[in-house]
Amino acid sequence: MVPRAYPAPSDPTTTAVPQHSRPASPTRRTTTAVLQHTVRAPTRTEPRLPWTSKLGQVRRWRRLPIQPLHTLVLYWRIKPNHERELTAEAGFPSFSSVRPHYVYSTPSLEHPGMIKINYHGGPPCDPDGHGLVSGGVDAVERVARWIDEFMPGRVETASGPVERVPCMYSMTPDEDFVIDFLGDFGQDMVIGAGFSGHEFKMGPAVGSILAEMAMDGEARTVAEAGVELGHLRINRFDGNPMGNAKDL
Known part of the structure; x- marks a missing residue:
């Protein structure tokens, strides 16, 4: 730019x-x-x-x-009749929660009927390595537990996220x-x-x-x-x- x-x-x-x-x-x-x-x-x-x-x-x-980390972008299915309340138009915010795990989210936007709720972090990785699509089970479980505790009844967690997109962070200490x-x-x-x-x-x-x-x-x-x-x-x-x- x-x-x-x-x-x-x-x-x-x-x-x-x-x-x-x-x-x-x-x-x-x-x-x-x-x-x-x-x-x-x-x-x-x-x-x-x-x-x-x-x-x-x-x-x-x-x-x-600077340490590269492997992380996942997770999209979860919103339960019926709760789709609108998790949108920006309805006032749902972008937020982060640092306890018990560092979880963050944005309003439902990219994919209708889904919401992005992620774990901030992941294991160290080699940016030239392979297999980034696999893994991330711990992150998925942490986010699912967080959703069930803080957003009960609004997001489907039993079947896991609908989409898992591999991503990398470049972390400073x-x-x-x-x-x-x-x-x-x-x-x-x-x-x-x-x-x-x-x-x-x-x-x-x-x-x-x-x-x-x-x-x-x-x-x-x-x-x-x-x-x-x-x-x-x-x-x-x-x-x-x-x-x-x-x-x-």
């Missing part, structure tokens, strides 16, 4: 972005896994999510404490993002990673921040709004492997 639109170049695999005041190598290229194309620019941006730690090893960056310039590269490399299961809903804001950092050398919009990004810097792990860890 960039804050302004620019004409598309003739090469369909690239997107041109303007040069800023810092000198740049003409051979520097930015690869973004999210956009699935290559961007020629003076600043490299790396939003590679679960692959961040591996990428750091290959490119000899400092190792970031404190579950806060990493948004920063990358070490020895000065302001020529920006990293956004470790979103810990929250990247989708934060995507537009994070994309704007990373674009401003890459193009202007600073995140001006959030600075003008009085938002401090210091607690998202990589150096929060210096001498403290848990970073901004909280006791939930």
Whole structure:
């Protein structure tokens, strides 16, 4: 995401972005896994999510404490006559519950008659591995017990979720993002990673921040709004492997 639109170049695999005041190598290229194309620019941006730690090893960056987790997106059947009350139109909220398990949900939206209720977490995994579709039995059982206790009579749990979609988190120890310039590269490399299961809903804001950092050398919009990004810097792990860890 960039804050302004620019004409598309003739090469369909690239997107041109303007040069800023810092000198740049003409051979520097930015690869973004999210956009699935290559961007020629003076600043490299790396939003590679679960692959961040591996990428750091290959490119000899400092190792970031980011652990990929295998998780599941679960869709459950709503019991008859309760479909409307679990929609946003009826006032049903997005929510999270941290005890006894970290469970979260959004109103019934994507699939009529179903609601997404998930367990926040999962076992460590290799993002290049296989078998992500399997597993997750513990998560399903935890969510089913939570539903029966806190939403009795509204959601069908006896037959399990209707749909299980494999997903990955890129977890930091404190579950806060990493948004920063990358070490020895000065302001020529920006990293956004470790979103810990929250990247989708934060995507537009994070994309704007990373674009401003890459193009202007600073995140001006959030600075003008009085938002401090210091607690998202990589150096929060210096001498403290848990970073901004909280006791939930």
